[in-house]
Amino acid sequence: MTGTCVNTIKLLGLGSLGLLTSSLIQQSIQNIPNLITQINSIYQLNVITLNTKIAESKGYIFGSRLVNGFLTGLSTLFFTLAFKYSPTDEKHPYLVYAAIGAPLTLLGLYYKTWVYEEKILKKQDVSIWKKDASSKNSSHVPSSVVSVDDEEQDEAEVISKVNSVDELGRSYVHLSDESGLSTPTSSQPASPQIRHQEGEHDVEDEQQQQQQPYEGTSKEEAEVELEIEATLAKKEIVQDLEHIKSGYTIGSYISGLSLTIAIVGLFGDFYLL
DSSP: OOHHHHHHHHHHHHHHHHHHHHHHHHIIIIIHHHHHHHHHTSOTTOHHHHHHHHHHHHHHHHHHHHHHHHHHHHHHHHHHHHHHHSOGGGOOHHHHHHHHHHHHHHHHHHHHHHHHHHHHHTOOOOOOHHHHHHHHHHTOOOHHHHHHHHHHHHHHHHSOOEEEEOTTSOEEEEOOTTTOOEEETTTOOOOHHHHHHHHHHHHHHHHHHHHHHHHHHHHHHHHHHHHHHHHHHHHHHHHHHHHHHHHHHHHHHHHHHHHHHHHHHHHIIIIIO
């Protein structure tokens, strides 16, 4: 392999290592801090936006892994080929240092960061079923109230009142044929069924009064639980991103050191030797 080809491979390796270094610096200084700021600014009960940011964090981590792995592979491949096909007197140590610089970068980057990235990738979205359940509870009508209303309608149909006047001028109230009773209005006592209706009205009012505070309480508790869950999810993902940011910072230092060695070595190859 000619010297021009080897020099081209060296430059390609230098470019790949430079792209890896600049990518890590941008992610540690700009991208990840911006993502942390956006997640911190989300209101606790805005669950949809929080789930969107969680999905965005997953996509960002997955994409950064692909980019970092691809650039690391290119840099290592080019510097290895350059060292292998260089003449014996041009096999300088900087090529070895530059070739192992990218893998060391990934090692320093993912030594502790990989665990936190896996936590984010496996993180489930915040559930909003509590909020839905609270809205259902607020619009729920007790079955006992419904049954009381049905019984009242049935009894109203059974007790069909018919007023009539006999020859002596007395008025009568005729109940349904099932009861078989007809009594004058002047002497008829209160019907047990009517008294039963009045008692059911009292029971219905009491049940409604007891049901209202329970409905409001369950809705309140559901919102509190949802807010607590969203707050904990925000805190956890922000802490994970902080650890990932520190890992990217370490990786950028290692990659920057390897890039500096490669630049100095190439400068010596092209201009001093």
